[in-house]
Amino acid sequence: MTTLTELHIGDSLHSIELAPVTRLDLIKYAGASGDFNPIHTIDEEAKNAGLPGIIAHGMWTMGNLAKLFSNLYEIGFIEEYKIRFKGMVFLNDVITLQADLKEKNGDRYFFNVAATNQSGKEAISGEVIFKTY
Amino acid sequence: MFNDSIGKRSEPVKNIVERGAVKKFALSIGDPHPIFIDEEVGRRSRYGTNIAPPTFPRVFDFGTIEGLNLPNKGLIHGEQIYCYNRPLKVGEEITCYAEVKDYYEKKGKQGEMGFLALKNFGTDAAGEIVFTAQQLVIINESVRRMVMSK
Numbered sequence: 001m002t003t004l005t006e007l008h009i010g011d012s013l014h015s016i017e018l019a020p021v022t023r024l025d026l027i028k029y030a031g032a033s034g035d036f037n038p039i040h041t042i043d044e045e046a047k048n049a050g051l052p053g054i055i056a057h058g059m060w061t062m063g064n065l066a067k068l069f070s071n072l073y074e075i076g077f078i079e080e081y082k083i084r085f086k087g088m089v090f091l092n093d094v095i096t097l098q099a100d101l102k103e104k105n106g107d108r109y110f111f112n113v114a115a116t117n118q119s120g121k122e123a124i125s126g127e128v129i130f131k132t133y
Numbered sequence: 134m135f136n137d138s139i140g141k142r143s144e145p146v147k148n149i150v151e152r153g154a155v156k157k158f159a160l161s162i163g164d165p166h167p168i169f170i171d172e173e174v175g176r177r178s179r180y181g182t183n184i185a186p187p188t189f190p191r192v193f194d195f196g197t198i199e200g201l202n203l204p205n206k207g208l209i210h211g212e213q214i215y216c217y218n219r220p221l222k223v224g225e226e227i228t229c230y231a232e233v234k235d236y237y238e239k240k241g242k243q244g245e246m247g248f249l250a251l252k253n254f255g256t257d258a259a260g261e262i263v264f265t266a267q268q269l270v271i272i273n274e275s276v277r278r279m280v281m282s283k
Binding site (some may be wrong): 018025027028031032034035037038039045049058060061062063064066068070071073074077078079080081082083084085125133 | 163168188192212220
């Protein structure tokens, strides 16, 4: 378990590099979430919408990013999770998940979080407030 | 065009944090952590049961807001904010509803864009708010025209 209390301002949680995005990843997320917008799964629909190809659900990326905190639920929980969707995620993109501690205040830990693609461009970014018990 | 919807709320809908749905969701975001899916780990945890990932409310039915007919295509998800008082527990019943918080239009590079701010609520059996989920949806001009002509 990551020892949150030992983190200093500027330190990061262990970052994660995801396997290249596959169509099956997005089909599974569509089924599990109930978001069947076809621009996420069907090439033709994505092209009709003016996209070069299918794109990941923004919420798929946001869901993935939260796993940086999954080891910590015994000592606290995510009180606030705020995301801006900035760039599209395409098939075969390699996404890296990051969380950097920017501030501590009592039992609250403020993290800057982001998911970036293989070119270093942010797909999503925002903030997590992790509250310890 | 959604100005009349501001302040409108959906009828609350009861949702169960269903074990199978949590497992399927956790797997779909590549996060099969035992705290979400292993019954024994859940039982031994401080929660006494498994919990759901923070973005799980994507699965819930928040009801329909009268007069708010959004197409399922052509919308851009701009922002999403989850606020929790505690994690969602597997097996519990959550009453969900949605409210239109704001609507405004701004001129952008691609013409007049609409910004719709929605807020979802989830309350537990005691009536306490467990979470809220705010989203900002951006609607471009062609979609707005399509909706208006309906």
